[in-house]
Amino acid sequence: MKPIHMTLALSLALSAGTALFAKEGVTNPTVKARQDTMQTIRRNTAVLGDMAGGKTAFDPAAAAAAKAELAAAAAEIPVKFEPQEGDPKSEAKPEIWTGWDDYVQKAEALVAAAEAVDTASLDGVRAGMGAIGGACKSCHETYRLD
Numbered sequence: 001m002k003p004i005h006m007t008l009a010l011s012l013a014l015s016a017g018t019a020l021f022a023k024e025g026v027t028n029p030t031v032k033a034r035q036d037t038m039q040t041i042r043r044n045t046a047v048l049g050d051m052a053g054g055k056t057a058f059d060p061a062a063a064a065a066a067k068a069e070l071a072a073a074a075a076e077i078p079v080k081f082e083p084q085e086g087d088p089k090s091e092a093k094p095e096i097w098t099g100w101d102d103y104v105q106k107a108e109a110l111v112a113a114a115e116a117v118d119t120a121s122l123d124g125v126r127a128g129m130g131a132i133g134g135a136c137k138s139c140h141e142t143y144r145l146d
């Protein structure tokens with residue numbers, strides 16, 4: 001189970017990397033703000049994923065900080081995405097606003113997955129990565145252009 005979770009988390013961190021610079025050239029400040037929230041989510045997921053995968057040393061304080069930042073940023077998703085704003089560089093699908101309640105539920109699923117991570121041990125972080133990766137994927141595959 002653990003290797004599968006790790007692989008998922010790491011491949012997610014990597015695939016998210018393809019959109020690392022998507023915000024270059026974004027002119028709509030509302031769109032930029034929501035992409036910045038996603039970047040905060042990506043950065044903190046990578047901190048946890050790197051520890052889970054053994055790329056960086058396990059550090060319970062750093063893991064706890066990443067968990068807290070991830071949960072806080074995920075909790076911001078509904079506020080940041082509520083205005084239906086567009087930008088040529090946006091990857092947001094219009095289904096976000098026609099399926100708003102479902103979209104909010106998917107954001108809440110990420111908050112719950114982040115909050116459930118036990119950062120006291122490396123095993124705890126590893127065990128939590130699958131649900132976090134699943135929450136990203138479940139939302140992106142429906143609501144984000146690829």
Ligand code: HEC
Nearest residue numbers: 016019022023035038042090091092106107110136139144
């Ligand atoms: C509730 C839905 C939802 C969840 C959950 C979610 N995302 Fe996103 N994400 C989006 C949408 C929609 C976009 C496109 C936003 C835009 O371009 O306007 C996006 C964009 C991104 C981007 C590109 C940001 C940019 O600068 O253009 C990254 C990186 C990202 N997400 C990472 C993650 C990671 C990692 C997770 C899980 C830990 C995650 N997201 C969870 C909906 C979600």
